[in-house]
Amino acid sequence: MAHRILIVDDEPSIVISLQFLMAREGYQVAVAGDGEAALQAMAASPPDLVILDVMMPKLNGFDVCQRIRAEPAWKAVRVLMLTAKGREVEMARGLKAGADAYLTKPFSTKELVAEIRRLLAPGEGTP
């Protein structure tokens, strides 16, 4: 069964590119435009991995990540954070919030895909 991936970002162009990339990899893709929508989507059907933007309306990426980590049912969900704010403090903040990986925008598509493959590989991240 294909892995399910939730893309959370409010930049339409970026969402389109991510959608295309994930679909090409054969993943089952869902999209949320902001933090709250993301949590609702997860509650409806939990994905295997979330691609999470940081700067979004309503609920920012860090908070969404923390919510995910606080919910035992979502223990197995991997979180990959994407941010345009490339400073190290923010990378640390993201990892502290419980992200499994952290990439800065603009990202290399190859790197992104490899990272997602790694995160979804059997044994990786499975408790």
Next chain:
Amino acid sequence: MLQGWVIVLASVAYLGVLFAIATFGDRRAEAGRSIIANPYIYALSLAVYCTTWTFYGSVGRAASSGVGFLPVYLGPTLMVALWWFVLRKLIRVSKAHRITSLADLVASRYGKSQLLGGLVTVIAVLGVVPYIALQLKAISGSFTILAHYPEIVMPAKAGAQPVLQDTALYIAVLLAAFSVLFGTRHLDATERHEGLVAAIAFESLVKLVAFLAVGSFVTFGLFDGFGDIFRLAEAVPRLRALMTVPAGGYATWVFLTFLSMLSILFLPRQFQISVVENVDERHLEKATWLFPLYLLLINVFVLPLALGGLLHFSSGGVDADTFVLTLPMAHRQEALALLAYLGGLSAGTGMVIVETIALSTMVCNDLVMPLLLRQGWLRLHQRRDLSGVLLGIRRLAIAAILLLGYVYFRVASEAYALVSIGLISFAAVAQFAPAVLGGLYWKGATRAGAVAGLSAGFAVWVYTLALPSLAKSGWLPAGFLTSGPFGLALLRPQELFGLTGLDEISHGVLWSMLANMGAYVGVSLAGRPGAAEANQAALFVDVFRHTAGLERARLLRGGAPVQDLLPLVGRFLGPERARDAFAAYARRRGLPSPEALPADADVVHFAETQLAGAIGSASARVVVASLVQEEPPGLEEVMDILDEASQVRAYSRELEQKSRELEAATAELRLANARLQELDRLKDDFMSTVTHELRTPLTSIRAFSEILLDDPRIRLSERKRFLSIVVKETARLTRLINQMLDMAKIESGNAEWRTTLLDLNEVVTEAAEATGQLFREGQVALTIHPATPPPLVLADRDRLIQVLINLLSNAVKFCPAGAGRVEVQPVVEGGQVRVDVRDNGPGIAPADRETIFEKFRQGGDTLTAKPRGTGLGLPISRRIVEHFGGRLWVESRPGQGATFSFVLPLEAPATGAEPSDPATAAARPL
């Protein structure tokens, strides 16, 4: 029978006994078993104060003025009460500085001044000469009277006999010989003469015994006790008057008491005996009551003798000054008369010997030696032993002084009673009081002050007392006294400046002391002591704490080790200099290194001396005392410290002022720093935001480019869509970069402005056309209400269009899709034109109404509110409007749309500047 030779023999025998005692005393002193080292001998020797003046003169004085003889003894008695403070200090100072005479004391106190030493010497010699003459007169008179026994014949006038037949001359020669024998047999570094003191003490006993014997004989032998004499005297009106102080006599009493208070300290012989010859200052304790007791005893019989004499010799013809001798003679008491004579002789010789020795020391040390040294006559460097020269000078001085005394006796003494002559001397030595007492207690006194005071006082003394005594003796024209010099009545020596009502002594004392103290204090205050003077002043004034401190330090062995003192001194002198000094000091004490120095008082003193050179003695003492635990500082020192402290306070006030300024500056700096930090944080935020704004379009561009590059099989429609996104994001990036550059230019003042006269209606129209596409896409209705007449402004056309485009595109962005309405309306108001851009969007929360004008700040939380636009449009617009003297702001109520307005000054005020009516304005939807 008392023939002349018997008297001479008795006199010489008596002097021989004195000499024997003196020799004995000196031998014992050399053997280290002093016979004078007890307070009784000291007190008796102090009675050298009682001369023939007392022995003969008091009775004479009492016979003429009753109790008027008493002040001369009350004064010393009063002064004795102050001895513990004054005399003890004089002794301490003199011992500490090896001072051997009054001249030495004054010279040393004021910076070791030769001038002052010489001045004091001259005053002392000239002042005391009459006093010596008095002794010669009394001794020769008593000899002459006794030689006529049993007849009572008053001696001839002093100047009447040929010199070679004058008894006084031989007595002067005899006294000179004895003085030389007593005082100049050998030189002593301390100028102490133990044998002499012993002899003087013996003389005091002799004169007391003789006087008491005569007094008892008269009181109890001739009369029936004190009561009898006074009762008999009461009966005689002239005598009864003697029992009371005459009207106006109190002034005389006060002056005489004052004079004798000073004399007991400053007569050269008193200074010699009480200070120089003092063995142990603790002897003062007993002398303090023994000496007044002596004075009391020797005065008990003065009034009975005077009254007895007046009653006995009621017919007159007998000088009252001779009653002590003539009363026993009149009653054929040979032995008693001889004893009385010997008593008088002892009183006279004691005075003359000590006085001349004291004066000769001064003449030698403070007058002759400085002159000889200056002239270079002595070839001192060629001589090893000067003691012979010194002794010779002193012997000559003694002879010269006695010769002077004899001359004065011949010249002037006849005009005065014994006591009056003595008082002239008292008045002379009283001139030393300001300089000496001031020197002991006042650090501000200066050498110039002392010289001025002494000179002025002495000059007035000469004018009011010495010259009149010569005038009265006929050596100056009598008119000098009666009508003043050159007939200037105001300058009459005994009624100076018209001052009358005082006796001549009081008059002279008043003027001379006024001149003296006035000059001393005035000149001292006008100047400042030099370094040497200041140093000596501190040593003198603080002599007790000095020596007491050292004693205390000695008790506190280990209280101030070198390890503490050396760094302390080093702090002020520099470590190297301090170490060198201590090393040299250690070598002087025969020690290998400073560390080997014991922690004793000498080291402390050394350290203090070193410090005093650098920071002044007062401070040095305070500093060292912090280690040594000296006695608490005295009043004077506290005042000094306070004086310094007040300067320090002045400095500290300045410091406080500076410190306040610094604090203010610090506060400003802190504020500036906070602002910088805030700016830094803003810059960080700004950079972070800029980064975000730049990265977002870049992310899309990169992602799609890679997708297109990697996968050639992508469908054409897909490929087109992706490429259009890339183009759109590239445009966004370009816009962003342009606006950032624009902003940077405006902020740095480098922007170019092309200012022209513009019709604002036209500008609005142009902006509306430029944004027409947006409105159409968003299906937003735009209504423009132009102003009539067209409002003219001075501005940059393109910039102003930029502002309006920005406002319009913002309005479109926030309008609800499909139902949006935007109105633009220029309104002329007073001297300016306002342009409103109204939308029906969601409005702006009050908190955001200012922040939206900040760079990259749009409404809402920066993390969650996704910016719609670059975030630079409004800040740039505001800057542009402000550049042309206008304002840009927003009014809004959430849910009811927002109105962005800006005003600009009108260039040509439109006539009839009415707000244009929206209804009549052409509304054209775009």
